[in-house]
Amino acid sequence: MLPIKSAMTVPLCKVEDLWFPDGNVIIRIGDRVCRVYRGYLASQSPVMADMFSITQPSEGADMVGEVPAMRLPDPPEEVTHWLRAMLLPQTFPSYPNRVGPDQLLSVLRLSHKYDVQYLRQRALHHLAAFFPTDLAAAQAWDGTAHYIPLEETELVEFEPRVSAIAHEVGALWLIPFAMYDLYSWTWAEAHDIATVVDPQSVSSLQAVLYAYKVAVHVQNCFIAEDWLSGDSPSNCSSRCLKRERYRILDDHDMWNELHYGPLTFYTRGSEGVYNMHADSDLCGDCCRFLRQTYSEKCTYFWNRLPQAMGLPPWTELLATKARDLALDTSDA
Numbered sequence: 001m002l003p004i005k006s007a008m009t010v011p012l013c014k015v016e017d018l019w020f021p022d023g024n025v026i027i028r029i030g031d032r033v034c035r036v037y038r039g040y041l042a043s044q045s046p047v048m049a050d051m052f053s054i055t056q057p058s059e060g061a062d063m064v065g066e067v068p069a070m071r072l073p074d075p076p077e078e079v080t081h082w083l084r085a086m087l088l089p090q091t092f093p094s095y096p097n098r099v100g101p102d103q104l105l106s107v108l109r110l111s112h113k114y115d116v117q118y119l120r121q122r123a124l125h126h127l128a129a130f131f132p133t134d135l136a137a138a139q140a141w142d143g144t145a146h147y148i149p150l151e152e153t154e155l156v157e158f159e160p161r162v163s164a165i166a167h168e169v170g171a172l173w174l175i176p177f178a179m180y181d182l183y184s185w186t187w188a189e190a191h192d193i194a195t196v197v198d199p200q201s202v203s204s205l206q207a208v209l210y211a212y213k214v215a216v217h218v219q220n221c222f223i224a225e226d227w228l229s230g231d232s233p234s235n236c237s238s239r240c241l242k243r244e245r246y247r248i249l250d251d252h253d254m255w256n257e258l259h260y261g262p263l264t265f266y267t268r269g270s271e272g273v274y275n276m277h278a279d280s281d282l283c284g285d286c287c288r289f290l291r292q293t294y295s296e297k298c299t300y301f302w303n304r305l306p307q308a309m310g311l312p313p314w315t316e317l318l319a320t321k322a323r324d325l326a327l328d329t330s331d332a
């Protein structure tokens with residue numbers, strides 16, 4: 001927060017919907033000004049309350065017209081989203097109502113920074129509904145069925161931002177799936193990773209590093225370790241598993257699918273990913289055996305995903321998530 005001079009040299013631009021004529025404090029961000037209620041903001045944000053208490057304006061200084069002013073160092077777009085969430089609460093409804101991605105991340109970041117717990121929690125509920133933290137939800141995930149309106153190309157730009165903000169606010173539980181999905185999009189070359197990330201941005205580079213670590217983990221779990229080479233159950237005489245193995249190795253699309261979507265490789269037959277029963281002529285025993293082996297691989301991959309990325313284990317991440325969302329874990 002910086003003091004602002006009474007003699008403004010730049011023209012200031014009122015934010016219309018955040019200009020209350022009877023407001024008693026001006027929040028200045030860049031060349032934008034909002035006229036809002038000091039006591040109300042202080043009641044919502046202990047940090048703002050402290051800031052107000054230590055910046056009693058002396059005569060003439062820190063004033064815009066007759067009203068004391070305070071400058072915030074945060075990006076103007078973020079501050080206006082955040083002030084609206086507090087002062088015009090219908091603009092930032094609870095899940096499952098829709099909220100915009102920029103609005104969501106702005107409200108989360110500043111609610112954390114200025115300690116507005118109920119809005120931080122509301123924002124995290126939206127993200128918790130979006131980014132799964134258990135294997136079954138990750139395998140069922142459909143990026144289009146959600147309440148944060150994002151096109152596919154916006155999603156791959158959104159995920160590195162979520163990862164960066166998750167670090168900033170300590171919600172690391174958001175990162176494993178977000179980065180698994182980013183890895184998946186960029187590995188599949190649906191999106192060139194060079195267009196998704198900004199090499200000038202530390203958070204972008206961090207996302208690339210995470211995607212790389214996910215790739216290594218996929219390699220270790222699903223590719224390098226030849227889980228398809230196991231013996232068929234003893235009562236199979238037709239060497240089904242060997243045939244299935246060669247089917248995957250010989251089919252470019254299947255082989256790629258195993259790389260970029262290992263968790264859904266055998267699970268979403270109706271959506272074009274491989275259906276063991278429909279596409280293979282595995283005998284019943286081999287099908288059950290392979291389903292079990294594959295399922296164990298997915299569990300192994302998922303359980304170790306956070307550590308493979310250099311994050312704390314799921315137990316720790318899920319405990320943080322429960323606190324972040326204020327879930328009652330006494331039954332767990």
Ligand SMILES: [Zn+2]
Binds near residue numbers: 232236238240285286
């Ligand atoms: Zn068989």
